[in-house]
Structure formats: structure tokens, C-alpha cells
Amino acid sequence: MTIKYLLYGSLLAMSVSCSDILNKKDLSAVTDDQVWGDAKYATAYLNRLYEKNLPKWEGEQDRDGDGANSIFYSSYSDEADGGGGVMYGQLTTASCDYWYYEDIRNINMLFEKLENNEAIDTETCTSLKAQASILRAWRYFCMVRVYGGVPMILLPQKLTDDLLVSRNKTSECIDIIIKDLDYAYENLPWSWTGDDLGRATKAAALALKGRVLLYYASPQFNPDNRMDRWEAAYKVNKQAKEELEANGYGLYASYEKIWYDEMNREVIWGRRYQEPGATNKWNAATRPLSEAQNYTGANHPTLEMVESYPMVTGVPITESKEYDPVLYWKNRDPRFNVTIAYNSCTWELSGKAGRKQWTYVGAELNAPTATGFYCRKAVDPSYTSYYTERSSTDWIEIRHAEVLLNYAECAAMMGKTEEAYDLLKAIRARAGILAGDNGMYGLKTGLSSGQMIDAIMLERKLELSFEGKRYWDLRRRCLFEAELNGKVRHGVLPKLNIPEEEFNKIKDTADFDNNYATYFRDSLVILDKNFAIDFKDNYYFYAIPNKYLETNSKMEQTQGWSGGTFNPLD
Structure with missing residues (x-):
């Protein structure tokens, strides 16, 4: 057992x-x-x-x-709608x-x-x-x-x-x-075997320690940017990378299969599942309702998330002559197609060979995606709808790519940008981004420490998308005001250019990778219809719920909230 x-x-x-x-x-x-x-x-x-x-x-x-x-948590960020x-x-x-x-x-x-x-x-x-x-x-x-x-x-x-x-x-x-x-x-131990596979390890303890110290060094907890905290985080995350790799951990060859080849070398800490006794509903909540059971509606990627992925060269879409805003999925970072399902893409859910995903108006009569996209990450296409709410896919809380990104961020904050470059290049190489003639995988040369931090935060957004990390990154780096507040998120609404009766005759054979505009036109839609995003400054440290204050006269409320006297920065 x-x-x-x-x-x-x-x-x-x-x-x-x-x-x-x-x-x-x-x-x-x-x-x-x-x-x-x-x-x-x-x-x-x-x-x-x-x-x-x-x-x-x-x-x-x-x-x-x-x-x-x-x-x-994807809805508490720019990854998905809601929040x-x-x-x-x-x-x-x-x-x-x-x-x-x-x-x-x-x-x-x-x-x-x-x-x-x-x-x-x-x-x-x-x-x-x-x-x-x-x-x-x-x-x-x-x-x-x-x-x-x-x-x-x-x-x-x-x-x-x-x-x-x-x-x-x-x-x-x-x-x-x-x-x-x-x-x-x-x-x-560094690892367990047999019946104990999945228990906590040295690797989990060291990687989590690196994450904790990274948070404590970040602007949420460190507005004065004390460098001793960054140095402590740097040392532990560097140690984690080196010791984990010396003991068999590392980046898994396939970005897509990290979630399906269980307990692979990239997995550091998580929770194991096995049907029938231990299951989760990620697949059901994330899939379109036609291929799920009893759940849907979560993790719909925003257009902003979709546009964050660079080209396969690693160059941002805003700087690439090869980017086509109509055929936006072509020649993108390979992680795009592992993560994003879009109108007309092949997505063989429920084991249906050649199945295409349609998100155009009228294609989905029940609970259509609000954004025009679905999340594919960790959604096992082999599951029938019955098993989508009985998924055995393990949750990975910490994987080796995060350790590298944690280390890279600390290195950049310490001015060690060359170390950060090497770590980002390793992650991009595994993703399938092309090295280019200069071997930089689309990364710009000569980045300052601040510019490198921006590059790392983007890489975290892409590499760890829909893994519950983006919200916490926005919090600890205090980025909500700069990146989201006052803005609204967007999606796309594909509409048919020809009668649906005619479309149904050709939809299984038409070449949408080259003739998409013949059949569809995409309209921009606003997802935050009633309010712009407004993440308050005091949300970086939430209030202690009143019910706990009422039963403990010694419990102070957090500063920034009504009656708050406790300083969370002490």
C-alpha cells in the first residue's frame, strides 16, 4: 500500500x-x-x-x-476570469x-x-x-x-x-x-521507495525552505529591500538546486508529461491520488462541459495570458515579424499549445481521435467558456467524462522548475545576472524554445538586475501557469497595482462568417491553420464587465477574521484594517 x-x-x-x-x-x-x-x-x-x-x-x-x-487562484490574477x-x-x-x-x-x-x-x-x-x-x-x-x-x-x-x-x-x-x-x-531521506513513495523528503524540506525565504525577501515582507534576506534566500535556493540535482532530481524531458508520468524526476513535493478512494475534480472543472461531468467553468485563460507567450524563438509577439494576430497560435512557445485550447484546435478529449475544440458563438450551448479559451494543462485527454470528477492525477506543489526560478530571482536580486541567465535558458530549452544563433533562447542580452527580474516574473507566469503560483507571485512582489489595478481582462468571441449548416459540412476537413479568417472573425470581449480590477493595498496582509478576534482578547487585528494595531512587517 x-x-x-x-x-x-x-x-x-x-x-x-x-x-x-x-x-x-x-x-x-x-x-x-x-x-x-x-x-x-x-x-x-x-x-x-x-x-x-x-x-x-x-x-x-x-x-x-x-x-x-x-x-x-488563477481567477485571482491575470491568468483567468473571475476573482x-x-x-x-x-x-x-x-x-x-x-x-x-x-x-x-x-x-x-x-x-x-x-x-x-x-x-x-x-x-x-x-x-x-x-x-x-x-x-x-x-x-x-x-x-x-x-x-x-x-x-x-x-x-x-x-x-x-x-x-x-x-x-x-x-x-x-x-x-x-x-x-x-x-x-x-x-x-x-532524499527519496522513498515502495510503499512509502510520496512521503516528505529532504528535497521537499529544502525546496520549501527556499520558497519561504524567497517570500520573506520579497517586497510584500521586505519593502526596504534588506539585502541580508535576499542573500539568505539566494544561498538556500542555490543549495537546493545543487543538492537536488546531485540526488536525482531535475527538469523532466517533457513539459506536457510532467503531470501524467507520475513521480518523475521533476516532482519534489505534492499529493498523490488514486481512484476510487482518492480523487480530484481538476479535469471536470477545467474541461468544457460537453467532456466533463457535473463541473465546469474554471481556469478559462484570458487574452492577456494567451498573449504573454512568446514565439517559438522566445521573442515576444510584439517584437516578432512572424506573429499573425489572426493565426495567433502558430509558431508560439511550445508551452502555449500544452496550456491553451482555442477555437479550431485539435484537442482529443475523452479519447476522441481528431476531436476539435469549438468556442465560436453557438458551438457550446451549455456553460461556454467566457474567454474563448480553455486550459489544457494537466487535463488528461484519455479520461472519459465520467472520470473527470474522479481524476487520479497527482498534485505537484513544488517541482524542480520552480526551484530554478526561485534561485534565478534571488541571483538577479543579488546582481548575479549571469547565473539567472543560465537558469532561464535551461527552462526555455526544456520548453522547446529555439536557442537561436546567439544561444539566448530569445532572452535579451545585457539585462540589468531589474530587467532580469521582469524576465523572471514573465517566465514564472508561463512555466508555472495555472499551477496556483501567479496570484502568490503578484502578492509577494506587490505587483497588483502596477500590472492589474484599473485594468480589465479580456477574451475573444469567435463568430462564424458562413451559415452554420455550411460550416458543419467542412469543419472536419478545412485547413484552419491557414484559412481561419475565411470561416471566423474574432471579437474582443471585456471580462470584468462591472468593475475594473481594484486590489487594495491592505490586501497584501489580510485581516484576521472577526470570529477569531472575538474569542481572543489578546489577538490584534492587522494594521490597515479597522482597529488594526499589529504590524506584519515586524
Whole structure:
């Protein structure tokens, strides 16, 4: 039984391979002493912590920034349409609930019960605690990146304790998160095999540490641009790149198949799925409704996202003589066709050979895409509609390309632009962009540090598109005002130039790559119809929800919100 299966079900159900557990008549009668007196039970407890705390596919989250239970962060950016109150300046102090203390208490329970535990051998106790450390670090990081400092509780609170706790300084939170990740790094293997494949590793701890320090060095947390933070982030991300590659990690050969060839060398940390017990709905939510079941409407790429992809030469479309605004999909960065489905493209969903995707007016009668595009990334074309809401595709939270991009950004901020160039070229080479005569893959030579940062942020937008990273990048770099505020996002609306009856006769054989304009005309549509984007300055650190303030008199509200006194930059 692999971790892919272990991550789901109840505490005891996850231990079905253990014969002594199965032989018990009443599994619910397992006592606390039994759990912490037997390594198999304690491991089952840890497996439950994995299930509750590992990052998930978008749409599967149990918390979000807009009061709903199911979100897609692509809509909180320029990747896709939507976004609600986050994008239109309509949040309140009750809107953003990222409060994980019930989960953290359960993690802390493991630490308490394994401290000086004489029933379980020291090596096993250390391994279990190291795995739990990365889960606790992740949960606290998920709160700190939205609130700044939060109460750092490291042991289960008892009724006799003072339950009214204050927020720790953000700097203290980061130190504790890093300490947990260091413990995980020191005590976990580089990889697991067999039944344990998918557990936390040194690689995951080191890569996540690099991400945490990158955030802490970024303008959201570092408006004064303290270079000691960038230096710390640079050292760890460089270390991560070098040590991961020395231990078998690296860029996978196929950008498209990263999501389908599971646990490949690029995968550093994520969540495993296996139908029927552990599934997700990414495919259903992202596909057109005709090829899905019960879900659709998420991750529709905007025109702005579509136009961000350069040509196959790496040159921006605005600077290329080869770019055709009508046949805009031709000769683009190969990641374009892995990510974007457009009107007339071949997209063999549900295993339908030669199937074309139509988004023209009238082609989709139920829940058509609002933008004229669909997202193809990680959408498995072999799934029939039935399996789209029962997907087994693993979620990849951190992959090696992100490690390279994190390292590149830190290098650029340290003035080490040549290192950044090498990292970007490696990513573009894997993507299939042409090297060109100068071997620069379309990158301009002689970039300043600031220009290199712009190039890196674009590369992150392209390489990590629809992986839930763009929103967080816009936040940590404080880019909403410069790149989105006051603007509206756009899509395209294809319309037929000939009667549909005539079109139906030729649509399977016509050459749309050369004669698209004969059959269609694309109109520009505004997606943000009621309001322009208005991401407020105080959204970089959300308010603590009122319900948590009302039950804790020591909890300060964040500065910038009503009654706020807590400085998230301390």
C-alpha cells in the first residue's frame, strides 16, 4: 500500500496492511496508549496528518481568500476570469479565513506523544516527527503569507493553559518555520521507495525552505529591500538546486508529461491520488462541459495570458515579424499549445481521435467558456467524462522548475545576472524554445538586475501557469497595482462568417491553420464587465477574521484594517 492510497480514509482504515489491526473486532476502540505504543498505529496517525495537511489541487482547498470552500487562484490574477471580492476591492474583515489551528493541534499532538517515547524506537520517532515538521511548517507558512505574524503554538494546548495567545512577530514565525524545515531536512531521506513513495523528503524540506525565504525577501515582507534576506534566500535556493540535482532530481524531458508520468524526476513535493478512494475534480472543472461531468467553468485563460507567450524563438509577439494576430497560435512557445485550447484546435478529449475544440458563438450551448479559451494543462485527454470528477492525477506543489526560478530571482536580486541567465535558458530549452544563433533562447542580452527580474516574473507566469503560483507571485512582489489595478481582462468571441449548416459540412476537413479568417472573425470581449480590477493595498496582509478576534482578547487585528494595531512587517 503506497502513500498514494494511505492518504485517504480514517486513521485506522489507513492501516489495513497491518494484520494485528485488522484482527481487532472493534477498530474504534483503539486507545490513546495503543496509538502511541505501537509504531504502526503512530504511522497511521501520521498518514492522517498527511491527508489533512498536504497541499491539494485548486478547487479542493478547505480555506480560501474569498469566503468560499472551492477556489481557483488563477481567477485571482491575470491568468483567468473571475476573482470576486479579491479582485474588485470588496473584501471585509470577515472574508479571508486561512486558520489552520485544529490541524496544527493534531500535528502538535504527534510531537508531544513521541517526545521521550519508550515504546517506539528512536529512529522511527525521529522519522515521524521529521515528516510532521514539514506539514506544520507548511500550515504555518500558509497563514503567514496572508496574515503576517500569527500565534506560533508548538504543543497541544490544555484546558489549564492560558488559551488567549498573542500573535508572534512575522520574523519569529519565519524563524520557527525554518527550524521545522531544517529538522525535516536533517532527518528525512532524499527519496522513498515502495510503499512509502510520496512521503516528505529532504528535497521537499529544502525546496520549501527556499520558497519561504524567497517570500520573506520579497517586497510584500521586505519593502526596504534588506539585502541580508535576499542573500539568505539566494544561498538556500542555490543549495537546493545543487543538492537536488546531485540526488536525482531535475527538469523532466517533457513539459506536457510532467503531470501524467507520475513521480518523475521533476516532482519534489505534492499529493498523490488514486481512484476510487482518492480523487480530484481538476479535469471536470477545467474541461468544457460537453467532456466533463457535473463541473465546469474554471481556469478559462484570458487574452492577456494567451498573449504573454512568446514565439517559438522566445521573442515576444510584439517584437516578432512572424506573429499573425489572426493565426495567433502558430509558431508560439511550445508551452502555449500544452496550456491553451482555442477555437479550431485539435484537442482529443475523452479519447476522441481528431476531436476539435469549438468556442465560436453557438458551438457550446451549455456553460461556454467566457474567454474563448480553455486550459489544457494537466487535463488528461484519455479520461472519459465520467472520470473527470474522479481524476487520479497527482498534485505537484513544488517541482524542480520552480526551484530554478526561485534561485534565478534571488541571483538577479543579488546582481548575479549571469547565473539567472543560465537558469532561464535551461527552462526555455526544456520548453522547446529555439536557442537561436546567439544561444539566448530569445532572452535579451545585457539585462540589468531589474530587467532580469521582469524576465523572471514573465517566465514564472508561463512555466508555472495555472499551477496556483501567479496570484502568490503578484502578492509577494506587490505587483497588483502596477500590472492589474484599473485594468480589465479580456477574451475573444469567435463568430462564424458562413451559415452554420455550411460550416458543419467542412469543419472536419478545412485547413484552419491557414484559412481561419475565411470561416471566423474574432471579437474582443471585456471580462470584468462591472468593475475594473481594484486590489487594495491592505490586501497584501489580510485581516484576521472577526470570529477569531472575538474569542481572543489578546489577538490584534492587522494594521490597515479597522482597529488594526499589529504590524506584519515586524
